[in-house]
Amino acid sequence: MTFTWEFFALSICSALATVLHCHADHLPPPTNLSYEWLDPFTVNVSWSWQKPSNLPEGCDIKYESGRKGDDKGNRRTEWRNFTDTLVTEEMGSDEWTYTICALCFGSCADWNGSTDASITIGSSKPRAKMMDDFRCVIDPKGMDCSWIPVNTSLDPKLSYRSCGTSEEFINNLKDCRQYYSSGIRRGCYLEVPGGNFQDICILVETETIESTFRTSNTSLAVPLPKLNITREKHHLYLSWMTPEFKNSCWKYQFNYTQCNQPIRQQETSKGVSTHRIPYDEHCLYEIQFRVVTDESCIPIKSNWSEVVIYGANRPRDGTLTVVTIIIPIILFVAVILSCYCFRKHSNILCPTIPDPSAIFKEMMMNGNKELMTTAGSLYTPVPEPIEPCKIALVTENGVLQQTS
Numbered sequence: 010m011t012f013t014w015e016f017f018a019l020s021i022c023s024a025l026a027t028v029l030h031c032h033a034d035h036l037p038p039p040t041n042l043s044y045e046w047l048d049p050f051t052v053n054v055s056w057s058w059q060k061p062s063n064l065p066e067g068c069d070i071k072y073e074s075g076r077k078g079d080d081k082g083n084r085r086t087e088w089r090n091f092t093d094t095l096v097t098e099e100m101g102s103d104e105w106t107y108t109i110c111a112l113c114f115g116s117c118a119d120w121n122g123s124t125d126a127s128i129t130i131g132s133s134k135p136r137a138k139m140m141d142d143f144r145c146v147i148d149p150k151g152m153d154c155s156w157i158p159v160n161t162s163l164d165p166k167l168s169y170r171s172c173g174t175s176e177e178f179i180n181n182l183k184d185c186r187q188y189y190s191s192g193i194r195r196g197c198y199l200e201v202p203g204g205n206f207q208d209i210c211i212l213v214e215t216e217t218i219e220s221t222f223r224t225s226n227t228s229l230a231v232p233l234p235k236l237n238i239t240r241e242k243h244h245l246y247l248s249w250m251t252p253e254f255k256n257s258c259w260k261y262q263f264n265y266t267q268c269n270q271p272i273r274q275q276e277t278s279k280g281v282s283t284h285r286i287p288y289d290e291h292c293l294y295e296i297q298f299r300v301v302t303d304e305s306c307i308p309i310k311s312n313w314s315e316v317v318i319y320g321a322n323r324p325r326d327g328t329l330t331v332v333t334i335i336i337p338i339i340l341f342v343a344v345i346l347s348c349y350c351f352r353k354h355s356n357i358l359c360p361t362i363p364d365p366s367a368i369f370k371e372m373m374m375n376g377n378k379e380l381m382t383t384a385g386s387l388y389t390p391v392p393e394p395i396e397p398c399k400i401a402l403v404t405e406n407g408v409l410q411q412t413s
Contacts, residue, residue: 155196258306
């Protein structure tokens with residue numbers, strides 16, 4: 010039962026608070042909204058606001074403003090004006106709409122904010138696209154920008170300055186004075202002091218139309234440094250000079266092929282000026298590289314370089330295999346054959362040599378035999394064949410008796 014009464018009381022208090030809050034006073038909206046173009050990029054919006062007579066003391070009033078369709082969110086300020094840079098790529102739109110409301114903080118936080126007041130800002134001239142494929146190549150002293158004219162009959166004027174809303178930037182609009190042409194492209198050199206290439210506002214205008222854009226939304230590139238390749242044992246070392254700009258965001262991307270294999274992609278860390286890749290002396294290397302910025306910086310990149318060739322494709326050398334495998338086998342077989350032949354013909358290759366002492370002893374003890382041996386060793390003529398003789402005896406009576 011106690012729980013029921015407590016729950017009922019809490020419900021009543023919540024309902025009363027909701028009713029009281031719904032009937033809370035609303036702050037009045039801003040009035041007398043107006044704008045002023047400070048230069049072709051910058052507009053100042055101002056308004057007035059009437060403080061209610063029953064507003065408690067100690068209230069902190071702030072104004073919240075935002076551009077319709079802007080994803081950057083709203084801004085809050087205590088001032089009754091703000092300055093914004095209006096640069097758009099949408100050439101068909103000549104208007105921007107802002108909404109402004111008053112909010113209450115501090116001791117009057119129970120007051121509701123005001124309804125939105127809106128103001129539409131129109132450009133000083135109609136917007137029209139006059140350039141296609143706008144590109145800029147950065148060097149330490151400025152930017153070499155080029156484009157393709159949309160209408161060659163127009164002769165627009167190009168002006169530029171660093172983007173920003175401070176008086177330092179607004180009063181520093183410069184005209185391009187170094188126009189040139191190359192084929193269908195037109196160009197101009199922008200002198201940008203201090204190497205500030207991150208946010209340059211461009212104004213292109215004729216007497217009747219204009220367009221504005223930021224270089225950060227176009228194609229920015231840097232000249233390619235010279236690539237040096239050196240070999241050290243089983244690696245190739247790639248080195249280069251870092252671009253001479255006030256930008257520590259540079260890193261490098263490499264595409265290379267080895268022995269006609271699929272392309273390999275590698276990327277260095279930020280601020281590195283050397284890179285190492287494995288090297289095979291039997292392979293041809295084809296290397297391309299480019300300069301890009303880190304993800305934390307404005308996107309800037311160079312074009313891919315020409316293909317740099319190093320080494321050549323050569324067949325694998327089999328000498329090492331022959332030396333380590335075949336030659337030992339041949340030597341082993343040769344040794345086996347040599348041992349066999351030596352053993353078979355050992356009496357010829359290594360005859361038995363008699364003991365000299367035995368020879369002298371035999372000579373002393375058997376001198377006659379030695380002489381006979383010596384005499385027998387002399388030349389003996391071959392005996393000639395002799396026919397046998399027959400002798401006949403004569404007897405006294407004169408009868409021959411034959412003897413053989």
